[in-house]
Amino acid sequence: MSEELTALSKAGRWPETAGLITDEMVDAFAIVAGPDELPGRVAERFGGLLTRLSFTPPPSLDREAAMDLVARLRAC
Structure with a gap:
């Protein structure tokens, strides 16, 4: 390949x-997921092992929704 x-x-x-x-x-x-499912998928896959995460939020996500997503990801 x-x-x-x-x-x-x-x-x-x-x-x-x-x-x-x-x-x-x-x-x-x-991990390919929308904003609503991303935190759960991260928690499933990495379960507290992460110290750093990089992602690109979709352009359609407004600032408030992006900050909410970041907060939910930090809680993983």
């Missing part, structure tokens, strides 16, 4: 790489 992804990237064929990456592969490295 890595050789094929490398070859496609070197050829500038980035759109084709998406078809090779499965949801299971993404789940191994990331």
Whole structure:
């Protein structure tokens, strides 16, 4: 898999790489969830092991909702 992804990237064929990456592969490295489900998914997966978390809130999330999400994530 890595050789094929490398070859496609070197050829500038980035759109084709998406078809090779499965949801299971993404789940191994990331949590993909909406703001309402994110804190629960983080708690499930990492259960108090985290000391740092990086995420990008969706642009549609207003400041108050983003701050609420941060507070709920800190409680994980």
